[in-house]
Amino acid sequence: MNAPYDIELHNVSFQYDQTIVLKNISLQVKQGDFLAVLGPNGSGKSTLLKIILGLLKPSSGNINLFGEDSRNFKKREWLGYVSQKSNAFNSGFPATVYEVVASGLVKKTGLFKKYPKNAAKSIEKALQSVGMVDFMNQSIGELSGGQQQRIFIARALVADPKCLILDEPTVGIDHQHVQSFYNMLAELNREQHLTIILVTHDVDTVSSRISHVACLNQTIHFHGFKNDFNQLSDEDRQAWYGHSVRKIHHHAKSEGTQ
Numbered sequence: 001m002n003a004p005y006d007i008e009l010h011n012v013s014f015q016y017d018q019t020i021v022l023k024n025i026s027l028q029v030k031q032g033d034f035l036a037v038l039g040p041n042g043s044g045k046s047t048l049l050k051i052i053l054g055l056l057k058p059s060s061g062n063i064n065l066f067g068e069d070s071r072n073f074k075k076r077e078w079l080g081y082v083s084q085k086s087n088a089f090n091s092g093f094p095a096t097v098y099e100v101v102a103s104g105l106v107k108k109t110g111l112f113k114k115y116p117k118n119a120a121k122s123i124e125k126a127l128q129s130v131g132m133v134d135f136m137n138q139s140i141g142e143l144s145g146g147q148q149q150r151i152f153i154a155r156a157l158v159a160d161p162k163c164l165i166l167d168e169p170t171v172g173i174d175h176q177h178v179q180s181f182y183n184m185l186a187e188l189n190r191e192q193h194l195t196i197i198l199v200t201h202d203v204d205t206v207s208s209r210i211s212h213v214a215c216l217n218q219t220i221h222f223h224g225f226k227n228d229f230n231q232l233s234d235e236d237r238q239a240w241y242g243h244s245v246r247k248i249h250h251h252a253k254s255e256g257t258q
């Protein structure tokens, strides 16, 4: 049976000690959605991702993953995660690209188990998906921030996730490579039907690739189709954030493909 949603949150709240970070969050993500989560610094975006991933437990509320209560959900490898600043390896770090991607197989096989027979093929396929197959034997630390970020996506892909969760993946990527990075994500979403949840501040750049927007600032202020987000008044957006949030412009489609 097909699960109706990949991810479903009902009235989820979360607090660190006395500080309320998330309040009554309800959110659904369908298979194949490409959701951008927007919000000012400290609005709870990373916390929300960690709750979906099961890294933090909600103070109240329910989470369903692929139609199952998250407390009973075993297939954690279905959720691929690239955390903030995962691309901060220095040049001396002693691991090759191949080894870093291979480490993603642990999620599927468990620690200290043998890699599956087709491991080399899976690693190559994952590197192909992110356009990095030629870098297989290079040291991870020699790559640029953007290239490292692609390798971390390959590391998530090698476990065959159904949903990829990315926390500000373009931090540390130089401007000219941000476009091609988002093109790669759009291709994964379109061609491999991978659901993508992306926390980002690059509203304009990412606009032509996403299907949905969620605006978060402790609570969800908007969740819906990108086009409906664009219909909202400037005042509405400003009121939620305390500062202006740009509209998503469609001209981003015609920007370079670098």
Ligand SMILES: Nc1ncnc2c1ncn2[C@@H]1O[C@H](COP(=O)(O)OP(=O)(O)OP(=O)(O)O)[C@@H](O)[C@H]1O
Pocket: 016, 019, 021, 039, 040, 041, 042, 043, 044, 045, 046, 047, 048
């Ligand atoms: N381990 C922690 N202990 C206590 N408070 C925390 C902890 N981690 C985060 N917070 C607080 O929770 C709130 C939400 O943090 P979170 O990192 O989820 O926000 P964010 O929207 O991802 O921010 P940014 O855009 O800066 O990454 C912030 O006020 C932060 O200070």
